[in-house]
Amino acid sequence: MQAGRPTTQALDDGDRLLTSGEVAVLFRVDPKTVTRWAAAGRVGSIRTPGGHRRFRESEVRALLKGVGRK
Numbered sequence: 690m691q692a693g694r695p696t697t698q699a700l701d702d703g704d705r706l707l708t709s710g711e712v713a714v715l716f717r718v719d720p721k722t723v724t725r726w727a728a729a730g731r732v733g734s735i736r737t738p739g740g741h742r743r744f745r746e747s748e749v750r751a752l753l754k755g756v757g758r759k
Contacts, residue, residue: 706735706743715753 707715709723712732716723727734727742732752734742 705746707746707749709742709744712744712749715749 709720709727712723713720723732723744724742726732727744732744733748734744737743
């Protein structure tokens with residue numbers, strides 16, 4: 690990774706990709722919890738060529754709005 694390079698990336702459709710750590714901060718959980726959610730299919734993820742997970746910001750924000758609702 691290059692110094693000064695941001696951790697979020699932009700997709701062609703303008704949606705940003707967030708790391709599990711960034712998602713964890715938004716949900717106030719541990720990053721490992723976010724990884725477990727992705728493995729269980731509770732949140733969609735994209736794999737980088739290096740095998741790391743990235744999460745679409747729009748999907749994460751939509752999930753945040755639905756937190757606490759039944």
